[in-house]
Amino acid sequence: MAEQRRRLDPAARRLEIIETAERLLARDGETVRVEDVVAAAGAAKGTFYHYFPTWDDLLDALRTRTFEHFDARYQLPTEVDGPIDWMRVLDELAAAFVGFTLGQERLHDVLFHSDFARRRPLPADQNATIRLAAVIRAGQEAGVFAGLDPEPTARLLFAVLHETADAVAEGEDCERSLAALQVVLRRALAARPEEGSAQ
Structure with missing residues (x-):
């Protein structure tokens, strides 16, 4: 052997x-x-x-591998085959993130919440909030999402995604948590006919 x-x-x-x-x-x-x-x-x-x-070089390779696997499994759609249902894309991406995070078990904390993560910040192409902001922009261009500032909105919504994953990891019902997450994301991003007028 x-x-x-x-x-x-x-x-x-x-x-x-x-x-x-x-x-x-x-x-x-x-x-x-x-x-x-x-x-x-x-x-x-x-x-x-x-x-x-170094040990950090190994963790860097593992983190890159994590994003490659996520991208291969959850590719964003293109409009080649017709219009995109951006709300459905948002739902699927949110559920994918929660499932993927839970599937990493303790590896997730090592790669994203340890001293390593502070020593080696995520490069732009691996930053989840940048990716989420790109989805928000695409939905805005399609007239589906509200005219919110994409970057800070993405940061706030990513915090909601992460908290959902944490809650499920701690024992909350996954189906119930994902249903609540879907409502929060849709209400936050849905374009309104009266947008821009006094509320």
């Missing part, structure tokens, strides 16, 4: 380390160390540092 492991090509060996770390971090969170990963992957410590000079 050891001989077979030594013959893994570099890309496969690197992926093996990433997948092992992902599994351990999801289960055990911030207690996981390099020694745990290499032992579970059947790799040498030197091999780990060959691919990931």
Whole structure:
């Protein structure tokens, strides 16, 4: 078995380390160390540092992988096949975020709420609020969403999304929580005929 492991090509060996770390971090969170990963992957410590000079480099790779998986699974629609139901897109994106966050288990906190997250802030292309703001803008252009400032609105709505995921993780009923989330998001973003007039 050891001989077979030594013959893994570099890309496969690197992926093996990433997948092992992902599994351990999801289960055990911030207690996981390099020694745990290499032992579970059947790799040498030197091999780990060959691919990931620091622990943060590994976490960076895991975070990038997380976004790649989310993007591959939940692609935003285009208008090639006709008009888009932006309210439905919003509902699906919100449910996808909650489900995806819960599926990461303890890995989510390591990647997004630990010292690592403070040391290495998210690049713009991995920032969930920037993505949400883009959806809001698209819905506004279609005349479906209210004329709110997209960036601060996205930040506030992302906080609601995150709180929903936290509540479900703590035992709240998922279906009930998602239904309430849908109502909040729709009421916040729905364009009104009287928009801009005195309320």
